[in-house]
Each structure stands twice: as structure tokens, then as C-alpha cells.
Amino acid sequence: MIDLYYAPTPNGHKITLFLEEAGLAYRIHRIDISKGDQFQPAFLAISPNNKIPAIVDHEPADGGAPLSLFESGAILLYLAEKSGKLLSTELRERQATLEWLTWQVAGFGPMLGQNHHFNHFAPQPVPYAIERYQVETQRLYGVLNTRLEKTPWLGGEHYSIADIATYPWVVSHERQRIALEHYPAVKNWFDRIKSRPATLAAYKQAEKN
Numbered sequence: 001m002i003d004l005y006y007a008p009t010p011n012g013h014k015i016t017l018f019l020e021e022a023g024l025a026y027r028i029h030r031i032d033i034s035k036g037d038q039f040q041p042a043f044l045a046i047s048p049n050n051k052i053p054a055i056v057d058h059e060p061a062d063g064g065a066p067l068s069l070f071e072s073g074a075i076l077l078y079l080a081e082k083s084g085k086l087l088s089t090e091l092r093e094r095q096a097t098l099e100w101l102t103w104q105v106a107g108f109g110p111m112l113g114q115n116h117h118f119n120h121f122a123p124q125p126v127p128y129a130i131e132r133y134q135v136e137t138q139r140l141y142g143v144l145n146t147r148l149e150k151t152p153w154l155g156g157e158h159y160s161i162a163d164i165a166t167y168p169w170v171v172s173h174e175r176q177r178i179a180l181e182h183y184p185a186v187k188n189w190f191d192r193i194k195s196r197p198a199t200l201a202a203y204k205q206a207e208k209n
Contacts, residue, residue: 002026002079003056005046007033008206010109010168011072015053016205017164018076020198022083028205046070057082073105076161086161097155100147100162104169108144111136112169115176137176141183144170148185159193167193 002019006012006028019026031037031052038050047054047070055075060067061082069075077098080087088094115133118126144166147154154162170190173180180187193199 001058003029003058005029005031005043005052005054005056006205007031007052009033009052010172011051012053013168013171013202013206014072014165015055015075015079016202017167017199018079018086018161020201021159021164021196022079022085024079024083055079071105073101073165076101076165080161086159086164088155088158088160093156093158093160097160097162100154101165103143104162104165108140108166109169111140112172112176116172119177120175134177137178141173141178141186145183145185148189153189163189163193167199 002024004015004019004026006015007030016028018024031043033052037043038047038052043054044050046056046068049070051070053072053075054068054070055078056066056068057078058066069078077087087097111133114129115137118129118133122129151157153159154166167190170180170186180190
């Protein structure tokens with residue numbers, strides 16, 4: 001059983017997407033970030049950076065004590081290796097998947113997060129920041145589109161943890177002032193993921209909890 005410490009944010013959705021795709025048993029523990037749950041000592045013991053998501057695996061492969069992990073990319077990689085799913089064992093596709101997973105957690109997510117912040121949450125407008133992160137968001141969507149013009153999925157021929165990591169951030173494209181019609185390969189990829197049964201099930205968790 002996996003305990004998932006979760007809020008319905010892009011990074012939270014990554015883990016429910018994986019768990020639903022892989023069919024792993026899990027329990028959700030909702031972390032209300034608006035109330036400061038992320039700063040509670042019990043949560044900080046699992047996620048010292050006070051961010052969701054985090055997991056506790058009560059059945060790690062070594063048979064030892066429960067194992068906790070934080071950071072969405074590390075969690076996705078761990079779960080893929082644990083389950084043997086959504087990460088190719090073929091050398092080149094595996095490495096491409098890990099490249100694009102790293103691209104998402106190091107660039108795509110953080111830059112789009114800044115776009116969200118300065119467009120919707122900053123206490124006063126900062127024109128330079130709004131423009132800077134909008135331009136970078138457009139550039140990154142262009143990078144994503146170029147990749148998906150060449151391969152059906154980010155890692156290559158198979159749906160993987162790289163796609164799972166990236167999709168939830170594209171869900172908010174309208175709030176990022178991005179029209180997917182300008183990125184047709186991204187739109188095609190997005191529509192295919194959106195209709196997957198596991199995607200529908202994962203996003204229903206946001207409604208339940």
C-alpha cells in the first residue's frame with residue numbers, strides 16, 4: 001500500500017496519474033496547503049521541503065521498514081522501478097524518458113509556475129516578470145511541440161513517466177495564456193492523454209478529496 005500526501009495541483013496529479021495507470025493500491029491523505037498543513041511536523045518528517053507530493057511505501061522491495069519519498073520526479077522514478085511500468089527497459093528509450101522527465105521537473109514546471117504566480121497571484125503587477133515568464137513559457141511549449149512532432153510520446157514509442165509528469169502542467173495552458181492550436185503536436189498528445197481511463201480516474205480524486 002502507498003500512502004500519498006496530496007493536493008490537487010499539477011505536481012499532485014502526477015502521482016495519482018501514475019498510480020491509476022499502474023494499478024497500485026494507494027490511500028490519499030489530503031494536505032490543505034491553504035491552511036498550512038504542509039508545515040506540520042508529521043508532514044515535514046516525510047517531506048522536509050514542505051511541498052506536496054510525498055509518499056510512504058509500506059511494502060518496499062527490500063522488505064524493510066516503510067520508505068518515504070518527496071519530490072515528484074523522484075517519486076515517479078521510484079514507482080516506475082517498483083512496478084516495472086511506464087519506464088522502458090530499452091536503453092535509448094529509457095534514457096530519453098529520463099531526459100524529458102528531468103526537463104519537466106527542472107524547467108517546464110518551474111517556469112510555468114512562475115508564469116502562474118506573476119499572472120494570477122502577485123500582489124502587484126510586475127510587467128518585466130510577466131513578460132519574461134510568458135516568453136519562456138512559449139519557448140518551452142515550442143520545445144515540447146518539436147519533440148512531439150518526432151515521436152508519439154516524450155520518451156519515444158511508449159507512454160511513460162515523462163508524459164505523466166508533463167501533462168498536468170499543460171492542463172492549465174489557458175491560465176498560462178497559451179493556445180494549444182499554436183502547438184498542434186502538443187494538442188494531439190494532450191487530447192490522447194486526456195481521454196485515457198486512468199487520467200479520468202486520477203482527476204476524479206481531486207473532486208473526492
